[in-house]
Amino acid sequence: MNIPKNILYTKEHEWARIEGKVAFVGITDYAQHSLGDITFVELPKVGEILKQSAYCATVESVKAASDVYAPLSGKVVAVNTQLATHPELINQSAYEAGYFYSVEFLNQAEQSNLMDAASYQKYVEGISK
Amino acid sequence: MSYVPHTQEDIQQMLSTIGVKSVADLFKDIPASLRPKSFNLPESKSEFAVTAALSKLAFKNATGLINFVGGGFYDHFIPAAVDALAGRSEFYTAYTPYQPECSQGWLQAIYEYQSIICQLTGLDISNASLYDGGTALFEAMMMAVRHTGRNKVILDSGVNLIYRTMLYTYTSNLSIEFVEIPVVHGQSSRQDLLKYVDDQTAAVIFQNPNFFGAVDDYSDMVEKVHEFGALAIACVYPVSLGMLKTPGEMGFDIACGEGQSLGIPLSFGGPYLGFMAVKSQFVRQIPGRIVGATVDSDGKRGFVLTLQTREQHIRRERATSNICSNEALCALRAAIFVSLLGKAGFKELARQNYQKSEFAKEALSRVKGVQVKRSSPTFNEFTVLLPCNADTVVQRMIEKGFACGFPLGRFYKGMDNYLLIAVTEKRTKEEIQRLADTLEAVL
Numbered sequence: 001m002n003i004p005k006n007i008l009y010t011k012e013h014e015w016a017r018i019e020g021k022v023a024f025v026g027i028t029d030y031a032q033h034s035l036g037d038i039t040f041v042e043l044p045k046v047g048e049i050l051k052q053s054a055y056c057a058t059v060e061s062v063k064a065a066s067d068v069y070a071p072l073s074g075k076v077v078a079v080n081t082q083l084a085t086h087p088e089l090i091n092q093s094a095y096e097a098g099y100f101y102s103v104e105f106l107n108q109a110e111q112s113n114l115m116d117a118a119s120y121q122k123y124v125e126g127i128s129k
Numbered sequence: 130m131s132y133v134p135h136t137q138e139d140i141q142q143m144l145s146t147i148g149v150k151s152v153a154d155l156f157k158d159i160p161a162s163l164r165p166k167s168f169n170l171p172e173s174k175s176e177f178a179v180t181a182a183l184s185k186l187a188f189k190n191a192t193g194l195i196n197f198v199g200g201g202f203y204d205h206f207i208p209a210a211v212d213a214l215a216g217r218s219e220f221y222t223a224y225t226p227y228q229p230e231c232s233q234g235w236l237q238a239i240y241e242y243q244s245i246i247c248q249l250t251g252l253d254i255s256n257a258s259l260y261d262g263g264t265a266l267f268e269a270m271m272m273a274v275r276h277t278g279r280n281k282v283i284l285d286s287g288v289n290l291i292y293r294t295m296l297y298t299y300t301s302n303l304s305i306e307f308v309e310i311p312v313v314h315g316q317s318s319r320q321d322l323l324k325y326v327d328d329q330t331a332a333v334i335f336q337n338p339n340f341f342g343a344v345d346d347y348s349d350m351v352e353k354v355h356e357f358g359a360l361a362i363a364c365v366y367p368v369s370l371g372m373l374k375t376p377g378e379m380g381f382d383i384a385c386g387e388g389q390s391l392g393i394p395l396s397f398g399g400p401y402l403g404f405m406a407v408k409s410q411f412v413r414q415i416p417g418r419i420v421g422a423t424v425d426s427d428g429k430r431g432f433v434l435t436l437q438t439r440e441q442h443i444r445r446e447r448a449t450s451n452i453c454s455n456e457a458l459c460a461l462r463a464a465i466f467v468s469l470l471g472k473a474g475f476k477e478l479a480r481q482n483y484q485k486s487e488f489a490k491e492a493l494s495r496v497k498g499v500q501v502k503r504s505s506p507t508f509n510e511f512t513v514l515l516p517c518n519a520d521t522v523v524q525r526m527i528e529k530g531f532a533c534g535f536p537l538g539r540f541y542k543g544m545d546n547y548l549l550i551a552v553t554e555k556r557t558k559e560e561i562q563r564l565a566d567t568l569e570a571v572l
Contacts, residue, residue, distance in 0.1 A: 040413060040438070045278060058447065065438040067447075 001124060002029040004095055008071065008111060009120035010053075015095065016071040016114065018105075023072050026099040027059065027090065030124050035061040038087045043079040043101055050074060050103060052110050057100055059090070071114055074105035194532040195560050197489075199510045199551025200340070201262065201289045202401075203390045205368065205478075206555050208469055211392045215462045222458065236432035239420040239457065242464035246404050249370045249467075250384040251377020253409035256417035258402055258460040259452055262387025263295035265403030266334070266364050268416045268450055269383045270296060270305075272407075273332035273360040275449070276414050280305050281329045283322065287312045287339025288364055290540040315343035315505035315512070322350055330359040337365055337373070340540070341502075342510030342549065344373060351380040367391055367404070369508040371479025376406075383407050392466025393459050402459035413439055416450030478554055482509035485561065486552040492565040493550070498572050510551040512537065516572060519548040525571040531564055 003009075007017040013031035017024045032038065040060040050056045050070040057068040079101040082089060090098035115123060135143075140152065149155060156164065174182070196204040215221070219234060239257045246255035259265040270282055284293060286309045297307070310321040317335060326333060333354045338344045351361040363376040365386045376384035388402030389395070407415045413436070421435030441448035470478060486509040494501045498516040515522055519536035526533040538545035552561065 042413070055447075058444075060438045065444050 001033075001121075002095070003117050003121050003124070005117045007095070008114035008116065009123075010069065010071045010114055011123065012069045014068060014071045016111075017095075017099075018111070021104055022077060022102050023074070023105050024099045024102045025056075025071055026094060027068060028120075029094045032091050032094045032098070035059060035064070035066060037062055038090045041083045041087050041090065041100065043083065044076050046076050046079060048076045050076060052107075052113065060087075068100070070103070072103060072105040072110050073107055074103040077102045077104050191527055191532075194527065194530060195556070195564070196532045197534050197550050197552060197556070197564060198532045199342075199553075200535040200549060201291065201366075201387055202395055203366075203368070203509075203551060204395060204553050204555055205390050205392075206553075207392050207394060207466065210469055211462055211465050214465050215458060220458070220461055230431075230433065233432060235457065236420050236434070238461050238464055239418075239455070240422060240432050241468070242460045243420060245464055245467045246406050249367055249375070250365065250404075250406040251375030252381075252384055252406035254412050254415060254419070255404065255406040256415050256419050257455040258388070258457070259385075259405055259417055260456055261399060261401040261403045262289075262364070262385070262389075263292045263403070264452070265385035265387075265405045266292050266362070267296055267299045268403075268452060269362045269364075269385045269405060270332055270334065271450065272383065272411070272414050272416060273362060274305065276411065277331040277359060279329050279331040279359070281308065281327075282306070282331055283308050283310060283325050283333040283359075285310055285312065285317045285333075285335045285339065287317055287341065287343070288334055288336040289340050292336075292364065312339060312341065312343075315339070315341050315502065316345055317347075317350070319350065323353060326354060326357050326359060328357050330354075330357055332360045332362050334362045334364065337363055337376075338369060338508045338510065340549075341505075341512050341537075342507040342551075343505035344369070344508050345505070346374055346379065347381070348374075348379045355380070366508070368479055368482060371475045371477075372483060373479075373508065377408075382411065388459065388463050391463035393462050400456065400459055402456050402463055404460075404463075412436065414449055415439075416448075417452050418455050479508075481554040482552065485509070485554065485556055485558075486511060488558065489550065489552045489556075489561045489564070492561055493568070496565050496569045496572070499568065509553060510549060513548050513550060515546050515548055518545050520545070522548065522568070522571060526567065529567045529571065531567060533564060533568065 007015050009015050009028065013028045015026055015028050038059055038061050042058040044050060044056050050073060052071065052073045053069050055067050056070040059066050059068055080099050082097065092098065144150065243255040243257065247253060259268055274280055282305055284307055308325045310325060311318050322333065335347050337347065354361040360382040361380065362383045362385065363381040365376055365384055367386060367388060368390045383405065385403065385405040388404045393402055405415065418434055419436050421433055423431055423433050425431045437443055439449045441451055441453045467475060486507065490501045490511055493499050493513055500514040502512040502514065519538060523533060523536055534548040534550040537547035537549050
């Protein structure tokens with residue numbers, strides 16, 4: 001299971017990578033693995049205001065559609081348009097090429113609601129047992 | 130599951146759970162005047178007596194009239210093979226296949242229906258059908274609203290009033306802002322369109338031919354609509370597509386319409402058939418079921434219900450629509466009807482409708498007091514101006530054995546003397562000439 005050190009995680013298996021005032025967001029390697037082959041993603045619109053823990057995107061795999069929740073509140077700066085034609089990037093590269101969108105976050109304090117890599121690792125191990 | 134009715138105790142428990150005193154309280158939103166006075170029904174009658182009473186009622190209908198009424202629903206010939214095939218027990222259910230993989234025959238029929246709709250409209254993706262032309266237009270409009278995230282809709286007033294009313298009713302609790310653009314001399318006002326379309330517009334809706342029968346090439350309008358990032362929706366009469374430029378060729382994003390003219394008998398209240406096709410980029414947004422072709426594990430061709438993740442049984446409140454079903458039996462009739470005609474036959478059908486309608490224009494223009502409106506080209510339906518109220522003329526013509534048309538004053542203000550006349554392939558030269566002669570006699 002790939003759980004990079006420098007990023008933050010949610011219990012719903014989203015991740016957020018902070019770069020200055022902007023956070024890049026996606027779903028974790030664990031999530032993509034559980035979903036199987038991803039066939040489609042519905043992303044938020046640029047300029048949309050997202051709320052932490054509220055719905056922000058939908059991922060479809062062959063038999064299911066799953067909601068994705070925003071790890072941080074903020075305004076969507078850009079979305080990964082590559083995913084429209086290449087949703088498999090999420091399976092191949094969950095933390096890099098398969099990111100969902102970037103958001104200008106509103107409230108730095110919200111980051112304390114997220115887990116670091118070590119806590120997420122423990123959390124995932126807890127689920128697997 | 131047991132079929133024991135609820136006991137008084139059960140009923141009391143349910144009522145108290147939802148905080149209502151009596152069952153009657155559940156109906157108190159219905160005004161007393163609309164509630165049944167009594168359930169004390171008359172004595173039962175024998176089957177024979179009931180049949181006789183109903184036949185007597187049915188006889189009150191004016192039947193056997195020579196039909197020149199259109200207005201969105203047309204009197205086309207239906208080959209007997211349509212009834213024979215669609216009535217086969219393997220097919221005879223109006224319902225959508227709920228164990229799709231077991232219903233390969235049904236899925237293939239729907240797949241062929243979809244292919245036919247795509248060919249007729251010149252678009253890439255068709256769904257497995259919707260309830261009727263009005264619901265299809267509503268779904269098309271909502272698709273544009275969802276896709277653009279905007280809520281302004283521009284509606285050409287050449288769109289059938291029945292459909293416009295449906296759009297207003299369906300959206301009465303949604304914040305959709307409608308703007309109607311007028312029709313001038315049979316054509317949509319291009320200037321008004323340009324005045325109203327903006328970057329808040331979700332969709333612009335046209336009907337071709339429009340309610341007055343006028344045919345237009347909307348390519349230039351569609352281009353303008355796209356400049357503002359809005360979607361262009363065409364509501365079309367499928368038989369006319371055997372001859373007219375398709376919505377696809379004009380650049381429309383969505384085409385929809387009433388499929389009754391494809392092998393479905395005229396019937397007050399239906400069942401009718403809504404069809405809908407979109408450009409391939411909207412495959413995730415199109416509502417309703419879609420049948421796809423695939424191969425099984427042995428590599429043999431098979432059919433499946435596909436892309437179901439858009440639908441409400443999976444997506445719940447974020448589904449593309451709350452329509453999760455289709456109008457399978459009517460769609461089957463349409464598929465059989467079009468297949469029986471074939472490509473050449475379908476074109477011939479369209480050609481006959483057009484030519485007979487042009488012949489009727491000629492015949493009627495020779496009637497004293499009748500003015501045939503010729504400002505726009507038409508397909509099989511056109512407008513005439515009478516020297517008196519069209520409603521009255523329609524009444525008089527019924528006595529002479531003709532359903533001579535639709536009085537436009539019922540739908541459009543200030544058009545009381547206008548009559549909308551439709552001529553299908555079923556009308557003979559002789560009937561058309563008699564229409565003209567009889568009209569001359571009653572005026």
